[in-house]
Amino acid sequence: MDMALLNRLKDIAISDSGFIFDPYSGATFNTNETGRFILQLLKEGNGIDAIQSEIRNHFKTSEEDLRSDIYEFINLLKEAQLLPKNFKF
Amino acid sequence: MDQPKTPYEKPILVKYQNGWSDKFGRLQAITPMTHIDGQPVQDLVEKYGSPLFVFSERTMVSKCRELKELLALRYPKFQLAWSYKTNYLNAVCKVFDREGSWAEVVSEFEFEKALRLGIPFSRIILNGPCKTESVIEKALKGGARIHIDHFDELSLLEKVADRLGIRPEVGIRVNFSLSSIPNWDRFGFNFENGQALSAVKRLVIGKRLTLSGLHCHIGTFVLDPSAYREATAKIALFAKQLHDEMGLSIKWIDLGGGFASTNTLHSQYLPGNQVTPSFSQYVEAITEGLENLNGSSSEFPLLFLETGRALIDEAGYLITTVQANKRLSDGRRAVVVDTGIHHLITSLWYRHEIVPAQEFGGTFEPTAIFGPLCMNLDVIRANILYPPLKTGDRLVIKTVGAYNVTQWMQFITLRPNVVMISRNGQCDIIRHQETLDHLTALEEVPPWI
Numbered sequence: 001m002d003m004a005l006l007n008r009l010k011d012i013a014i015s016d017s018g019f020i021f022d023p024y025s026g027a028t029f030n031t032n033e034t035g036r037f038i039l040q041l042l043k044e045g046n047g048i049d050a051i052q053s054e055i056r057n058h059f060k061t062s063e064e065d066l067r068s069d070i071y072e073f074i075n076l077l078k079e080a081q082l083l084p085k086n087f088k089f
Numbered sequence: 090m091d092q093p094k095t096p097y098e099k100p101i102l103v104k105y106q107n108g109w110s111d112k113f114g115r116l117q118a119i120t121p122m123t124h125i126d127g128q129p130v131q132d133l134v135e136k137y138g139s140p141l142f143v144f145s146e147r148t149m150v151s152k153c154r155e156l157k158e159l160l161a162l163r164y165p166k167f168q169l170a171w172s173y174k175t176n177y178l179n180a181v182c183k184v185f186d187r188e189g190s191w192a193e194v195v196s197e198f199e200f201e202k203a204l205r206l207g208i209p210f211s212r213i214i215l216n217g218p219c220k221t222e223s224v225i226e227k228a229l230k231g232g233a234r235i236h237i238d239h240f241d242e243l244s245l246l247e248k249v250a251d252r253l254g255i256r257p258e259v260g261i262r263v264n265f266s267l268s269s270i271p272n273w274d275r276f277g278f279n280f281e282n283g284q285a286l287s288a289v290k291r292l293v294i295g296k297r298l299t300l301s302g303l304h305c306h307i308g309t310f311v312l313d314p315s316a317y318r319e320a321t322a323k324i325a326l327f328a329k330q331l332h333d334e335m336g337l338s339i340k341w342i343d344l345g346g347g348f349a350s351t352n353t354l355h356s357q358y359l360p361g362n363q364v365t366p367s368f369s370q371y372v373e374a375i376t377e378g379l380e381n382l383n384g385s386s387s388e389f390p391l392l393f394l395e396t397g398r399a400l401i402d403e404a405g406y407l408i409t410t411v412q413a414n415k416r417l418s419d420g421r422r423a424v425v426v427d428t429g430i431h432h433l434i435t436s437l438w439y440r441h442e443i444v445p446a447q448e449f450g451g452t453f454e455p456t457a458i459f460g461p462l463c464m465n466l467d468v469i470r471a472n473i474l475y476p477p478l479k480t481g482d483r484l485v486i487k488t489v490g491a492y493n494v495t496q497w498m499q500f501i502t503l504r505p506n507v508v509m510i511s512r513n514g515q516c517d518i519i520r521h522q523e524t525l526d527h528l529t530a531l532e533e534v535p536p537w538i
């Protein structure tokens with residue numbers, strides 16, 4: 001992942017309760033525990049497969065494929081301009 | 090030992106916006122409704138399918154009795170008449186009949202329905218702007234009460250009465266200009282411009298009918314009880330004027346329906362259950378207005394109320410099942426459920442309260458709840474802050490008892506089962522779900538096709 005993006009993600013403040021503050025736009029968001037978990041993994045530079053397996057280790061789920069949920073979340077982050085539109089894993 | 094894992098929940102992201110919290114700064118709470126009158130929602134759906142309309146006899150009876158008790162405290166002679174168009178499922182009509190209500194009908198088929206249910210003519214009120222000669226004849230022969238809507242109907246009634254050789258007692262419908270609500274002047278004779286008085290004079294001169302009743306229905310979902318005080322005062326003063334100036338004695342005054350239920354109109358800011366007036370506020374306004382009768386006749390006129398939605402809305406629930414979750418182009422979550430606007434026309438007027446039928450967790454998110462139709466207008470809630478839902482989850486749509494199971498239609502999907510839960514916990518089907526056979530039974534394919 002490119003450094004500029006990593007820096008931007010690093011600057012985003014996420015509280016334990018899922019409250020997100022974007023210092024660039026001043027916008028505030030709320031996410032759930034899964035969202036917080038994924039954001040943390042993105043900040044650390046993980047890719048889709050790593051994120052999927054980390055979710056499996058951490059959460060109880062019987063879902064076979066979590067990738068569509070993860071991609072949907074990435075799209076929400078793009079929509080919210082927390083990730084650039086051209087962001088790719 | 091391993092830490093127990095947190096249950097997985099789909100990741101979400103919700104942007105904060107103003108206007109989500111109530112006036113106390115809290116997000117509005119949603120409490121799951123796992124049971125309806127003691128019956129588990131899940132069991133009801135397993136037995137009767139989804140979607141499913143559920144009616145609570147207990148709520149109908151308690152509403153009806155509450156209104157009657159309040160009236161009894163304040164006015165000596167009153168009678169409720171069940172507004173058939175509000176909900177004319179036989180079982181519903183029978184409950185109100187058993188509770189002592191008469192039947193208020195506005196068409197020939199509603200009239201026939203009441204007769205078939207065993208309601209005697211003497212307990213039927215025939216209203217409406219489009220009465221046919223045949224229903225007028227039936228009503229006059231049997232002795233039902235008719236409220237005349239316009240001059241042409243007055244002439245028609247005279248003609249039929251003449252043919253039958255009778256001089257029936259009738260009422261006229263009057264409409265008023267009121268300070269706080271729009272005037273429903275398309276029904277009945279206007280009071281302020283003198284039309285109502287002309288109608289009375291015309292009726293008296295005709296000598297074929299006897300004027301004994303005055304009727305009005307000032308509107309529906311009237312949130313301001315003082316409109317009833319004003320209308321009742323006007324109708325009482327009119328009765329007094331007819332008595333004093335023309336020697337007529339008005340034996341009944343019918344104030345129609347119109348009390349609001351606890352639903353929330355799209356235009357309302359606060360939820361209906363916080364702002365809807367109580368029955369006692371309406372009754373107080375009406376009885377204050379009736380004080381203007383003051384000596385207009387030696388006897389009190391019989392007071393009718395044709396209350397519809399306020400007696401049945403809260404008794405009706407619609408259970409539905411989540412079919413899908415999706416994302417709209419603006420990132421908003423949408424949920425598709427198996428009931429829509431064709432079963433729930435009232436979602437055009439109200440922000441219906443919708444609660445999950447099972448415990449839920451997770452972060453609330455702005456959500457659109459869509460029905461199953463391939464139509465843009467099939468929206469049950471355009472924007473509601475809602476917890477995550479899974480396919481197969483059940484939702485209970487509340488306060489749907491009025492005007493839905495009469496105005497529903499078969500469109501794209503068939504109409505579902507309707508059940509009623511009795512006060513002692515028995516649950517029975519009161520209208521069976523439609524099948525393709527019901528639908529095609531009335532159709533013909535001409536041989537030349």
Ligand SMILES: Cc1ncc(COP(=O)(O)O)c(C=O)c1O
Nearest residue numbers: 172306309346347395396397398
């Ligand atoms: C003449 C008449 N009576 C009674 C009603 C019942 O009204 P509501 O359901 O608002 O109480 C109506 C409804 O439009 C009506 O037109």
